[in-house]
Amino acid sequence: MLLAIDCGNTNTVFSIWDGARFIATWRIATDHKRTADEYFVWLSSLMMLTRTEAQVTEAIISSTVPRVVFNLRVLCNRYFDCRPLVVGKPECALPVAPRVDQGTTVGPDRLVNTVGGFDRHGGNLIVVDFGTATTFDVVDTDGAYIGGVIAPGVNLSLEALHMAAAALPHIDIARPALAIGTNTVACMQSGVYWGYIGLVEGIVRQIRAERDRPMKVIATGGLAPLFQQGTELFDSVEDDLTMHGLRLIHHYNKELETA
Ligand SMILES: Nc1ncnc2c1ncn2[C@@H]1O[C@H](COP(=O)(O)OP(=O)(O)OP(=O)(O)O)[C@@H](O)[C@H]1O
Numbered sequence: 001m002l003l004a005i006d007c008g009n010t011n012t013v014f015s016i017w018d019g020a021r022f023i024a025t026w027r028i029a030t031d032h033k034r035t036a037d038e039y040f041v042w043l044s045s046l047m048m049l050t051r052t053e054a055q056v057t058e059a060i061i062s063s064t065v066p067r068v069v070f071n072l073r074v075l076c077n078r079y080f081d082c083r084p085l086v087v088g089k090p091e092c093a094l095p096v097a098p099r100v101d102q103g104t105t106v107g108p109d110r111l112v113n114t115v116g117g118f119d120r121h122g123g124n125l126i127v128v129d130f131g132t133a134t135t136f137d138v139v140d141t142d143g144a145y146i147g148g149v150i151a152p153g154v155n156l157s158l159e160a161l162h163m164a165a166a167a168l169p170h171i172d173i174a175r176p177a178l179a180i181g182t183n184t185v186a187c188m189q190s191g192v193y194w195g196y197i198g199l200v201e202g203i204v205r206q207i208r209a210e211r212d213r214p215m216k217v218i219a220t221g222g223l224a225p226l227f228q229q230g231t232e233l234f235d236s237v238e239d240d241l242t243m244h245g246l247r248l249i250h251h252y253n254k255e256l257e258t259a
């Protein structure tokens with residue numbers, strides 16, 4: 001079985017796959033101080049629930065936090081007796097190379113989203129990922145990542161208001177019914193929620209104008225369903241897009257190995 005690890009700046013998600021069959025997924029806060037042994041204590045107790053402890057033989061990692069990769073590698077070596085593929089490293093091939101400025105390192109999560117999106121929808125696609133940052137990944141006709149947009153994440157924007165203004169509380173994002181808020185919390189939620197709807201619609205309009213052709217928009221990430229309630233923009237919302245892409249990249253590399 002395959003262990004796929006998607007490490008973001010806020011959360012790290014572990015998924016187990018038996019071929020193309022999804023088995024289970026678990027989430028932990030990203031912490032670069034976490035050791036391989038700590039990961040395993042946590043992971044093995046969850047794996048017992050699905051009786052997959054002894055069955056993982058392969059692993060793939062995508063990490064937007066470079067320093068956690070070392071301990072995740074040790075986890076795979078020590079406890080699953082395998083060498084993980086790491087997206088973005090030279091030994092991990094991608095079906096199509098990204099077309100960006102020389103010397104640029106594209107976030108591995110964005111490359112993975114590109115692969116997952118292209119597999120499900122073909123090219124000429126915009127993948128919007130509502131994570132720590134909100135990213136827009138533009139996928140060309142042939143499936144190449146050709147660039148995009150990095151905007152501050154939703155929770156980061158709320159946090160910034162709270163940090164910078166003494167009278168603004170720490171709050172969670174929600175969809176306010178109206179743009180005109182009649183209390184502080186409603187005003188803040190309106191600013192971030194409707195501000196974000198405007199941001200996403202504006203950026204997609206701009207990208208479409210630059211590309212001059214029809215482009216589908218796929219949304220992923222924990223907050224995608226919330227924003228789908230405020231716009232007609234998304235052709236679909238797929239919370240498993242990153243994991244789907246990771247599994248495909250692993251499969252692609254296995255095929256290359258045996259070819
Ligand atoms: N209604 C909601 N209000 C606040 N947070 C939410 C809501 N729905 C989902 N979330 C949050 O979305 C997050 C899951 O999103 P996702 O995994 O895409 O990004 P992340 O973990 O925040 O970022 P990264 O992938 O960059 O680490 C979780 O932290 C979850 O708490």
Ligand SMILES: CC(C)(CO)[C@@H](O)C(=O)NCCC(=O)O
Pocket residue numbers: 008009064105106107108109110131132133135150
């Ligand atoms: C933008 C984030 C933080 C989103 O997770 C990540 O993809 C990243 O660190 N990217 C590196 C820069 C880039 O993608 O161009």
Ligand SMILES: [K+]
Pocket residue numbers: 008109129131221242
């Ligand atoms: K993510």
